[in-house]
Amino acid sequence: MQDAIKLFRTQLFDAFWDWVETNKEVIGEKWYKFFQKEGKHAENVNTAGGIMATSMWMFSMIANLGVSAGIGPNRVQIHQIDKRLNKKSSIRLLHIISCCMCLQYLPQEIREKPIPIISSEKFSLKLFTEKHS
Secondary structure, three states, rough: OOEEEHHHHHHHHHHHHHHHHOOHHHHHHHHHHHHHHHHHOOOOOHHHHHHHHHHHHHHHHOOOOOOOOEEEEEEEEEEEEEOOOHHHHHHHHHHHHHHHHHHHHHOOOHHHHOOOOOOOOOOOOHHHHHHHO
């Protein structure tokens, strides 16, 4: 189960950073720096519930920048994406956010159980060797 939750986390952050980098010129330097600062803190999330909450934060952020959509578990209804934004990366991020919302249906003991991650702020030699062996 932990591997599945890690996969959700990995895919969410990959899609988010792809969206930020792809739309860097459109969102502007102010938002780009904000995402670099706050996004790095968000990467420390290590529970299924935290991943779901982070995906909702990401949805809120991109909604402020021109992505209008209805979103729910296993459902994305796109209303409008600002023409200047990259549509492909926006749709990918919306679908992954929608998938992350399904994590709310996990039993509470699984949803709140920390998953081991290798953080840039907290390096663990044990986790690093387990991952690369």
